[in-house]
Amino acid sequence: MAVVLSVSGSPSSRSRSTGLLRHVDAMLSARGHTVLALDVRELPAEALFGTDPGHPELARAAGLFELADAVVIATPVYKAAYSGLLKCLLDHLPQHALAGKTVLPLATGGSTAHVLAIDYALRPVLSSMGAFHIVQGWFVLDRCITLDERAGVTVDGAADAGLREVVDRFCTALGGRLLSAAPADAR
Ligand SMILES: Cc1cc2nc3c(=O)[nH]c(=O)nc-3n(C[C@H](O)[C@H](O)[C@H](O)COP(=O)(O)O)c2cc1C
Numbered sequence: 001m002a003v004v005l006s007v008s009g010s011p012s013s014r015s016r017s018t019g020l021l022r023h024v025d026a027m028l029s030a031r032g033h034t035v036l037a038l039d040v041r042e043l044p045a046e047a048l049f050g051t052d053p054g055h056p057e058l059a060r061a062a063g064l065f066e067l068a069d070a071v072v073i074a075t076p077v078y079k080a081a082y083s084g085l086l087k088c089l090l091d092h093l094p095q096h097a098l099a100g101k102t103v104l105p106l107a108t109g110g111s112t113a114h115v116l117a118i119d120y121a122l123r124p125v126l127s128s129m130g131a132f133h134i135v136q137g138w139f140v141l142d143r144c145i146t147l148d149e150r151a152g153v154t155v156d157g158a159a160d161a162g163l164r165e166v167v168d169r170f171c172t173a174l175g176g177r178l179l180s181a182a183p184a185d186a187r
Helices: 016-030 045-049 056-067 084-092 117-128 157-181
Strands: 003-008 034-039 070-076 102-109 138-141 145-148 152-155
Touching: 003 016, 003 056, 016 034, 016 070, 016 102, 016 145, 016 152, 016 157, 034 056, 045 084, 056 084, 070 117, 070 157, 102 117, 102 157, 117 138, 138 157, 152 157
Parallel strands: 003 034, 003 070, 070 102, 102 138
Antiparallel strands: 145 152
């Protein structure tokens, strides 16, 4: 089973992207993976916007990336791309912070006009950071995600079905990766 780092790049306190991520976290936990959460908005502003690369909170975030076998990254689409908050974190991480990791990118947006933002904006950045395998991502319209104090997060039918498929593929990729990383006598 894998250690999966679940990263939210939304600045919003009541975030649909983070809600979507928690929904995916539950699917991954149910399959026996260990999920660690990193909400970028909870990092101190002086760490994200400062010039001290040795800030302890940045070191802690980098340590989580190092520890993880795989990473799920969720971002709102802002101005046809991913959030600036997410970029702030990525810019502070080591160049190859994703080396050897399997990555699942997720995005939420207000319009299908930017459904490809994952592929043209986020994917190249993840590649440049050395990701081993970036599986097919998934975009969900904000109005398809309901956040409820009691019921938790609900994702509308077709969007949820597609999400489950990409999570399945992510898990398959994880299984293959863990198998190929294991010594032959442990298989
Ligand atoms: C500053 C800003 C810019 C946005 N730009 C876009 C955009 O270019 N395309 C789009 O589809 N949605 C855009 N949206 C809508 C958000 O992507 C959408 O509501 C998203 O689900 C918000 O996620 P969150 O609740 O996690 O913050 C924008 C929203 C904001 C606040």
